[in-house]
């Protein structure tokens with residue numbers, strides 16, 4: 139059995155080595171010829187999987203080790219009877235930690251002692267938005283949730299949903315919707331001139347979903363105005379050929395790596411492995427956890443002198459500080475368009491190991507219950 143797989147999927151040999159022969163390919167440039175004789179195709183978000191790629195091939199199962207599926211023509215796969223699996227929720231914790239870290243930097247920039255005084259509007263309350271909301275609420279933030287499809291599906295739900303306009307009133311607005319083009323709730327360019335006009339200079343807009351959810355022409359126009367909001371973009375229209383002038387204008391610019399914790403990537407591989415085993419009728423013998431290495435930083439201690447917010451933010455940034463990715467992306471924006479696109483993908487391919495807060499043991503001596511609860515909200519292991 140031939141498995142054609144994106145070389146950026148971690149642990150390919152460990153998970154799939156005894157299922158078939160693996161041919162590693164560059165996901166961005168995968169061609170019909172490379173996939174023609176494959177039985178199984180494993181991709182990440184950069185490969186468009188559709189009729190143009192697969193017509194006439196032997197492929198009978200496609201797996202994407204990602205949450206998003208906007209790069210896959212699901213209808214065509216279904217019509218052809220080709221098996222499919224994605225990895226819902228695999229890197230939701232990683233994205234939530236990215237957002238928390240960005241919010242912590244924003245609070246510092248605003249000179250806030252208490253970062254939980256910020257209100258946070260979450261647009262798209264699925265695996266990522268839901269996990270983020272839960273964590274923020276446990277930390278003491280006021281959170282507003284906007285998810286019209288869920289609001290319709292769950293009319294009697296306990297969760298109070300708000301409109302997009304109401305979410306846009308929050309100090310921080312963070313986008314976690316999939317990219318969709320079908321009405322009534324299409325997200326393509328969901329945030330354009332009218333929506334951007336609703337957020338002002340003391341607010342922060344984060345996009346951790348898909349680049350095309352925000353109209354980048356409109357965003358450029360808004361960022362040229364004196365009362366423009368701060369913007370943190372992890373995802374961009376037209377990746378990898380993103381606009382350097384937009385990178386210049388946004389406050390925090392990262393190369394679509396919010397979900398790039400090692401745990402998140404490895405879980406993505408495991409989920410596709412499990413689905414493939416089911417598809418082929420094979421026993422499931424492996425788990426991502428068995429391959430997780432020891433983290434570089436495993437323990438952090440705080441004493442009774444620790445200031446609560448400060449301690450939480452320190453631990454968060456031990457795991458992930460987006461400023462390093464921001465600096466690297468800005469450097470990568472030198473050169474001509476082709477060089478910039480290559481540099482964008484290289485940053486993602488050669489991404490350093492990043493671990494989630496759950497990899498961190500927090501030692502607390504004489505600290506308050508609320509600080510302990512804060513670390514629990516982050517998923518850290520506690521030693522009290």
Ligand SMILES: NC(=O)C1=CN([C@@H]2O[C@H](COP(=O)(O)OP(=O)(O)OC[C@H]3O[C@@H](n4cnc5c(N)ncnc54)[C@H](O)[C@@H]3O)[C@@H](O)[C@H]2O)C=CC1
Nearest residue numbers: 205206262263264265266285287315316323346347396397
């Ligand atoms: N930046 C990154 O590295 C990553 C980005 N993503 C992106 O984040 C997206 C969300 O991920 P999950 O939460 O796991 O997906 P999910 O499918 O669990 O949740 C998405 C939520 O968005 C809601 N939604 C759909 N249309 C909406 C609209 N017009 N307005 C408001 N809400 C709407 C849905 O009802 C759903 O509850 C993915 O589809 C993917 O595109 C995911 C992982 C990593």
Ligand SMILES: O=C(O)C(=O)[C@H](O)COP(=O)(O)O
Nearest residue numbers: 182183184204205206397398
């Ligand atoms: O899971 C998703 O959806 C994502 O956006 C991934 O984190 C993107 O990673 P790549 O598939 O582009 O490596």
